[in-house]
Each structure stands twice: as structure tokens, then as C-alpha cells.
Amino acid sequence: MKKHLLIFAILLLTILTGCQQKTIELGKNSFTIEKNISYGQDPEQKIDLYIPENTSHQKDVFIIIHGGGWRGGEKSQLTSFTYSLMKKFPQHIFVNMDYRLATSNRFALPNQTDDIKSMMIYLEKILKYKPKYILLGNSAGGHLSMLYAYQFKDNKNIKAVVNIVGPADLNDPGFKNYDDYYFVEKNLIDPKIIRNNESLMDFGSPTHWINKNSTPTLSFYGTHDQVVPLSQKRILDSALQKNNVYNESYEFNGTHLS
Secondary structure, rough: OOOHHEEEEEEEHHHOOOOEEEEEOOOOEEEEEEEEEEEEOOOOOOEEEEEOOOOHHHOOEEEEEEOOOOOOOOOOHHHHHHHHHHHHHHOOEEEOOOOOOEEEEEEEEEEHHHHHHHHHHHHHHHHHOOOOEEEEEEOOHHHHHEEEEEEEOOOOEEEEEEEEEOOOOOOOOHHHOOHHHHHHHOOOHHHHHHOOOOHHHOOHHHHOOOOOOOEEEEEEEEEOOOOOHHHHHHHHHHHHHHHHEEEEEEEOOOOOOO
16 A cells, blocks of 8 residues: 555656746846646647746747757757846746657658647737747757748737748758758658648748748858758848848857857
């Protein structure tokens, strides 16, 4: 009997600590933190939520989207980065999200952009208002941030995109040197969602969706990046400028994520 009670206690503790809520002090500001909140049925559909304690008015929301080649990575990789942003933007809510990773049996798209949408719907139920969003991602997360914002260009709630070394044009010959480009061609996008003879690589390219109503964009690309080459910055800049979309882009002296 004691053994069964011990097992029960361990299981109960696991359940109760699955979503951890606490307060963190960052300088003169404090945030309520709740980790591993489920926004869907899949175990990978979880967020960490950071809300400023002085919530006297409606806040804009940063959505942080990790990289990892669409089939790897996790939100914990950007926890420290999220804390640094919280110090600089203490009047904002922050969401650090996981999403369903691609596998040999599951395409990245549309699952991953669907997860962004599902997470927003869930968050709005919690907040009880529709906030303005800043989508911020690195690598594959940068790609997803741009793709979601540009595809859903009628969504006026997306205030800005911050893209850090995200693939912008999957047709770019320079990007085809990516050592996992076969995955991009074969496993990134479910062919069933393609219509009107559109190519898979066009559909998955954020630049393909840019028009004059697209979201203002801030981008960063490494000068020695062998994964997402600097040519991606030039292509993205050109598409945004051609459509008179506000954008800024910067080069840093480094490789893909360093």
C-alpha cells in the first residue's frame, strides 16, 4: 500500500509541476512566468508565458520561435535570449513556443504555421483581448515568422517580424548548397496543400508572399553563413523594397548562429 501511495505521489507531483508558475525579477521589472502550457493536444505544442506584473493596460506580445531545421530544436534554447529581451522591453508579454517538429511521417508545413495560429487563439482566450504581435525567430524560426506574417497579410494584429538568419527564398541557388536541402524539397511541405500549379518551393518561400501590405521586417544575416547565405538578405531586401514595405536589415560578422 505504501508503495502505491508513493507512486501516486510522484505522479501527482509530476502533473502539478508540468505547468510551473512563479515570479522573476529583471532589474526594476517583474514578470509572472508559467512554463510548459499546452495550447494543443500534441505534447510538442507547449509555450512558456511571461507576463509583466504591471498589467494595467493591454500589452503587445513577442512570440519567440526557435530554429532547428524544422525538425529539431526546442524553446529552452531561447530562454536566456527571451530573458534578455524582457529586460529591454519590460512592457511586453513574451511567449516562447514549441511547435510540432517534422518527421519522416509528418511534414513541417502547414503544421508549424498552423501551430502559430493555434497558439495565438489560445493566448487570446487567456488574455481576453487581441494583442498586437511581434514574431521573432532564428533560422527555421525566422522562416516561419516571415512565412506566417506574409501569408496571413490580412491579419492586422501582426505588428512586425524580426528575422534572424531565416531562409527567405527556397529557390535561391545559394541556399541549395544547404546540406539538408533534400529535406526542404521532399519533407518541408505537404503537397496536398498546394493549389493552382504553384511549386512547393514558391509556396514555402516567404518572399513569394510579399506585397505592399506585408509586415514591417527587421532582419539579420551572417557574412560567413554556410547554411543560409548572405544572398538571402539581398533577395529579401529587394522584395520588401520593391513593394515599399518598411524594412531594415543588418549583416553581422559570423556564421549561421554565431
